[in-house]
Amino acid sequence: MQSDSMHVATRKGLFVYQRSSGGWSITGRHFLADNVTLSLVDRRDGHLYAALDHGHFGVKVHRSADGGASWQEVAAPTYPEKPADDPDGFDWSLQLIWALEAGGPDEEGVLWCGTIPGGLFRSADRGDSWKMIRSLWDEPQRRDWFGGGADQPGIHSISIDPRDPAHLMIGVSCGGVWVTTDGGATWRVRSAGMWADYMPPERREDPAIQDPHRLARCRSAPDHLWVQHHNGIFRSTDGAATWTEVTTAAPSSFGFAVVVHPERPETAWFVPAASDEQRIPVGGKVVVSRTTDGGETFEVLDRGLPGVDAYDLTFRHALDIDSTGERLAFGTTTGNLFVSEDGGDSWQAISHHLPPVYAVRFA
Amino acid sequence: MPRVTFTRNLQRHVECPPVEVSGATVAEALAAVFAANPRLRGYVLDDRGALRQHMAVFVDGRAIEDRIGLGDPVADGGDIHVLQALSGG
Numbered sequence: 001m002q003s004d005s006m007h008v009a010t011r012k013g014l015f016v017y018q019r020s021s022g023g024w025s026i027t028g029r030h031f032l033a034d035n036v037t038l039s040l041v042d043r044r045d046g047h048l049y050a051a052l053d054h055g056h057f058g059v060k061v062h063r064s065a066d067g068g069a070s071w072q073e074v075a076a077p078t079y080p081e082k083p084a085d086d087p088d089g090f091d092w093s094l095q096l097i098w099a100l101e102a103g104g105p106d107e108e109g110v111l112w113c114g115t116i117p118g119g120l121f122r123s124a125d126r127g128d129s130w131k132m133i134r135s136l137w138d139e140p141q142r143r144d145w146f147g148g149g150a151d152q153p154g155i156h157s158i159s160i161d162p163r164d165p166a167h168l169m170i171g172v173s174c175g176g177v178w179v180t181t182d183g184g185a186t187w188r189v190r191s192a193g194m195w196a197d198y199m200p201p202e203r204r205e206d207p208a209i210q211d212p213h214r215l216a217r218c219r220s221a222p223d224h225l226w227v228q229h230h231n232g233i234f235r236s237t238d239g240a241a242t243w244t245e246v247t248t249a250a251p252s253s254f255g256f257a258v259v260v261h262p263e264r265p266e267t268a269w270f271v272p273a274a275s276d277e278q279r280i281p282v283g284g285k286v287v288v289s290r291t292t293d294g295g296e297t298f299e300v301l302d303r304g305l306p307g308v309d310a311y312d313l314t315f316r317h318a319l320d321i322d323s324t325g326e327r328l329a330f331g332t333t334t335g336n337l338f339v340s341e342d343g344g345d346s347w348q349a350i351s352h353h354l355p356p357v358y359a360v361r362f363a
Numbered sequence: 364m365p366r367v368t369f370t371r372n373l374q375r376h377v378e379c380p381p382v383e384v385s386g387a388t389v390a391e392a393l394a395a396v397f398a399a400n401p402r403l404r405g406y407v408l409d410d411r412g413a414l415r416q417h418m419a420v421f422v423d424g425r426a427i428e429d430r431i432g433l434g435d436p437v438a439d440g441g442d443i444h445v446l447q448a449l450s451g452g
Contacts, residue, residue, distance in 0.1 A: 054376065054406070055417060056372075056415060056416075056417040056418055056447040057373065057376060057405075057406040057407075057415065057418075057447075058405060058406065058409060058415055060376075060405070073402065076405065078410040079410050079411070081411065082411075091409075091411060092410075092411070093409045093410050093411050093413075094409070094410055
């Protein structure tokens, strides 16, 4: 069943869109004027979650048990006390929730949360309390992580293996890809094949400083993964044991977001910007790039997208695909929201005046 | 007893009317406020228990010095104001 509903988290509120026979329209407006950075629809029990960043007042998590009619503030992850002699050059304090995902299908109530400055947290009670995954925090190579997109490093992608909820894969900017197969008790870095053009030659292939901007896993072929990295696109077909660079993307291989078709691991979509130094659409033309052959070739999709003096940027959580692979949506820094119902062949703008969009999720 | 007043900008998130509490330091006074209003704590202090980066606390019109431990003293009839720094967009 195609998705008829999506949640759009923006700098000034959480907007719920519904598709009816007349098209897509806003049917819910939550936390108006507040900075909503991520949302989650938990398909196991229907609960909704919103992560808010109040800036001065800090990061908060809210939960709804009634489809958004009412919300209740729940706990935000809390960092442990930093020992006086700890070498970290930053405070152990929550700065941002950068990933929020539901646990396995039989783990109702389990949520995972990735944060800046790099802590991973797990809740077993729908966010009423959180436990830091110390095994990852205490990994010696965690000290090599550094900020990418923020002053401190952060976990922006959490992917639970659909075959086994004890298998998790996370993406860290800048810290590489990390994997656990025992529910978080132990971790291994799995970035082999990635390289970093922002490092000196001796450190370029260091797995623990790589900058995957976003990690996507194919639901039906879970060993097939795609990464939009800071300096290109990488693909794995062996569960992150090895990564191969994909160099054929057009018009650019720079960007933040990536999604993969739930049934076809060779099909992935990206929203390119010109380059690291020029984070605007190439030539002022908003396009989506798509490969259907594992990265051998790419198509540039632009039907229905603005093509003249358009400077939209799409953040890493602001592109989503529904469970059929037919519907995609992305929201941008300039407040536009675009939807495709044909796998990206054509797009329609359904909003032009949203606040800057941080995250889009089909419900 | 010192009197603690919170910026109006906090009121839209958490109910926090002005309140009189006992305490000889800012830390003690705020602890008393948060004991009765636990949800408010996380809006003023970060998870280290320090004053949030863009918050300011004044005692009788003077900004506090100890933003980490909040050990600044407050007199019996003193006024504690918890305010925010403005930033936009």
